[in-house]
Amino acid sequence: MAAGSPPGSAADDVLWSPTAAAIDASPTTALMRDVGVATYDELWQWSVDDVGRFWRTLWDRFDVQADGDPSIALADGSMPGARWFPDVLLSMPEHVFRAVDPEAVAIRFGAEGRELEHWTWGRLETETARIRAGLAAIGVTRGDRVVGYLPNVPQTIAAFLATASLGAIWSCCSPDFGTRTVIDRFAQVEPTVLLACDGYRYNGKPFDRTGTVDEIAAALPTLKATVRLPYLGIGGDWDAVFPPTDEPLTFARVPFDHPLWILYSSGTTGLPKAIVHGHGGILLEHLKVWRLGQAVGPEDRVLWTTTTGWVMWNLLVGVLLSDASIVLYEGSVGHPDLGVVWDLIEEAGVTVFGTGAAYIHGCLKAGLEPGKTRDLSRVRAVGSTGSPLSPDGFRWIYAHVGKDTWLFSTSGGTDIASAFVGGADVLPVRAGELQARCLGVAVAAWDDDGNELHDEVGELVVTKPMPSMPVKFWNDPDDERYRDSYFDTYPGVWRHGDWLRITPTGAAVIYGRSDSTINRGGIRMGTAEIYAAILSVEEIADALVVDVPSQDADRDSRMTLFAVLADGAMTASEELTRKVIAAVRRDASPRHVPDELVPVAEIPRTLTGKILEVPVKKLLMGRDPETVVSRDALANPAAFDWFVAYAAAGANTPA
Numbered sequence: 001m002a003a004g005s006p007p008g009s010a011a012d013d014v015l016w017s018p019t020a021a022a023i024d025a026s027p028t029t030a031l032m033r034d035v036g037v038a039t040y041d042e043l044w045q046w047s048v049d050d051v052g053r054f055w056r057t058l059w060d061r062f063d064v065q066a067d068g069d070p071s072i073a074l075a076d077g078s079m080p081g082a083r084w085f086p087d088v089l090l091s092m093p094e095h096v097f098r099a100v101d102p103e104a105v106a107i108r109f110g111a112e113g114r115e116l117e118h119w120t121w122g123r124l125e126t127e128t129a130r131i132r133a134g135l136a137a138i139g140v141t142r143g144d145r146v147v148g149y150l151p152n153v154p155q156t157i158a159a160f161l162a163t164a165s166l167g168a169i170w171s172c173c174s175p176d177f178g179t180r181t182v183i184d185r186f187a188q189v190e191p192t193v194l195l196a197c198d199g200y201r202y203n204g205k206p207f208d209r210t211g212t213v214d215e216i217a218a219a220l221p222t223l224k225a226t227v228r229l230p231y232l233g234i235g236g237d238w239d240a241v242f243p244p245t246d247e248p249l250t251f252a253r254v255p256f257d258h259p260l261w262i263l264y265s266s267g268t269t270g271l272p273k274a275i276v277h278g279h280g281g282i283l284l285e286h287l288k289v290w291r292l293g294q295a296v297g298p299e300d301r302v303l304w305t306t307t308t309g310w311v312m313w314n315l316l317v318g319v320l321l322s323d324a325s326i327v328l329y330e331g332s333v334g335h336p337d338l339g340v341v342w343d344l345i346e347e348a349g350v351t352v353f354g355t356g357a358a359y360i361h362g363c364l365k366a367g368l369e370p371g372k373t374r375d376l377s378r379v380r381a382v383g384s385t386g387s388p389l390s391p392d393g394f395r396w397i398y399a400h401v402g403k404d405t406w407l408f409s410t411s412g413g414t415d416i417a418s419a420f421v422g423g424a425d426v427l428p429v430r431a432g433e434l435q436a437r438c439l440g441v442a443v444a445a446w447d448d449d450g451n452e453l454h455d456e457v458g459e460l461v462v463t464k465p466m467p468s469m470p471v472k473f474w475n476d477p478d479d480e481r482y483r484d485s486y487f488d489t490y491p492g493v494w495r496h497g498d499w500l501r502i503t504p505t506g507a508a509v510i511y512g513r514s515d516s517t518i519n520r521g522g523i524r525m526g527t528a529e530i531y532a533a534i535l536s537v538e539e540i541a542d543a544l545v546v547d548v549p550s551q552d553a554d555r556d557s558r559m560t561l562f563a564v565l566a567d568g569a570m571t572a573s574e575e576l577t578r579k580v581i582a583a584v585r586r587d588a589s590p591r592h593v594p595d596e597l598v599p600v601a602e603i604p605r606t607l608t609g610k611i612l613e614v615p616v617k618k619l620l621m622g623r624d625p626e627t628v629v630s631r632d633a634l635a636n637p638a639a640f641d642w643f644v645a646y647a648a649a650g651a652n653t654p655a
Helices: 020-025 027-035 040-049 051-061 092-096 121-138 154-165 179-189 210-218 279-293 311-321 339-348 357-365 391-400 480-486 527-534 574-587 613-620 637-648
Strands: 014-016 074-076 088-090 105-111 114-120 145-149 169-173 193-197 199-202 205-208 225-229 259-265 273-278 301-304 325-330 352-356 381-385 406-409 411-413 418-422 443-446 458-462 494-502 508-513 518-520 523-525 540-548 558-565 596-599
Touching: 014 391, 014 406, 020 027, 027 040, 027 051, 027 279, 040 051, 051 074, 051 279, 088 092, 088 279, 092 154, 092 279, 092 311, 105 121, 105 154, 105 339, 114 121, 114 339, 121 154, 145 154, 145 179, 154 169, 154 259, 154 311, 169 179, 179 210, 179 273, 179 527, 179 574, 193 210, 210 225, 259 279, 259 311, 273 279, 279 311, 279 418, 301 311, 301 339, 311 325, 325 339, 352 357, 357 381, 357 391, 391 406, 443 494, 480 494, 518 540, 523 527, 527 540, 527 574, 540 613, 558 574, 574 596, 613 637
Parallel strands: 105 325, 145 169, 145 193, 169 259, 193 225, 301 325, 301 352, 352 381, 381 406, 558 596
Antiparallel strands: 105 114, 199 205, 259 273, 411 418, 443 458, 458 494, 494 508, 518 523, 540 558
16 A cells, blocks of 8 residues: 655645644653653654564553563564564454453444444454354364455454454455456465355446355365355355354464464566464554554544455454444445445444545545535544545545544555554644654665665665564565565665655655556556456467556556557457456456557567566656666567657656
8 A cells, every 4th residue: 555645745735733632632642751752753763763662662551461471572673584572472353352342333334235234342252253163163273274255344354353363364355356366365375264255246236256256166175165155145154154152252372473364465477475464463563553543442433445355454453453443335435426435434423534545536536525415523534545645635635524634644555564654643734745654664765775865755665673564475485585575675674665755844755666566546466467367368469567657646547558469460459458358357356457458569578588567667657768777688679669669659648
């Protein structure tokens, strides 16, 4: 997830400032007092000067429950390979259910075609206990993988908590993911149980996934069981496999770095990266986010529009570590129109609303004025992530949601299940900027030689470990892929792949991805997956995909498919375009459908056969051809020359 603004944002355009009373009441201010600093910047510096001390301070502040001795917070600060709290055993879901009121509402749930529902804490605990008992009866034990092909519904949260309570490992994909995309993820982790839905509803239409589930299950030979949730009412055995139980909900305490879940973030080649996060790292990070950074309380109801295939789902579940409740939404944010989410916000009494920047821009372009026709008085904060939020997007929130709204834009990723830079409730909001560097995150902008940049754009790096950095990648025994993903540019320093500028005020601006991973609406997908779908179309012989950001912050990026047609043609028929779109939707993701198909004679490659994705993207962003690639490294320079001419003509540059 990445958010920010392009060059030219109005750095001094203050849209909101916290009141003196709000600053005084903030948990961030309380921490500042306790450690003896006067400003947020000083607190951030204190938090990164000794990251072990900072996280041990939060451990005590949030009264983390564990067996063993937490005295040693950071036993080894190496990256990768940092060792946090090596002498403790704990359970993330145990903290979710600690001291809850069984009669209080834990989850509210809205969906296309359904009335607003709710689950109390008592029901969530009961449902979690029955799923836990059912999984145990199947034979799931500590370390086994339970995978979900499930929608954004309360049962999915209960299934995750049940899995983690056993010490088993959770992994999930959204049911709009295509068969091949899911298999490429789940097959890597060799699951014991597949939990799947019979279908989902989107844009007013039901999508039967029973056949897809059969195909997925057939490709996973390690499965002991497939359990189906009858979400559409087509059929399923969920209640039969997970019947009511008298067994109390208990929690297996595990080492700090014991795997909690496996998320996926694609590279540009090969299978998606299977990113493993630990119980302790996620527990501490999400306690920091929701009890210190956002400081949500019993009166708060938090909605983040997401699917179960985006890390924001995992972050939303983390709200349950606080005293707040969460609001889920399953379906299209644009059906029957973009107002459906604002209707839910009013009906559910949402106080903290998070979404992708693309949704905010969509509301802006559509001329929506949700505050005029709905009571949004309970909304005190709006979060934005997934892509850059333009200054106009910031201003739209203050004009049409509420002038007293705290707008916090954040940037982080699946890789850490949190943010590097984002909001701070004690600081002002300026149009187009992320307010601050997150506490405990030693983030900086570096040039190519590893020098720190101030008020200049550079690579986003993290120079000290975070507890929520991946424990490992699954099936990467020597950590080779892990190292290549984050530490190949600056050994021992995390390079994330985003362009970052830290402003003189300590705020941050993100300028998009510095690699070729396609990020659409916050969902990252490697080009390898998209190519697999495209090349399944027999008329396509070769392909190159790039996603070029617009020069106008209010416009979306433009994703172009350059394709070599099997018959050598240099024009594409409408029928072929429809086939390509259908293939990408089916086998990869509906969010990653190209905006246009441009036939080419040849795809440029390096001498080792790699497609020139990053150089072509830089070309189309206006970079000098001589600086984006060495011609001596090209297997077919003439093919690259075609793109040089294409870029010079401005054919692909979004307006």
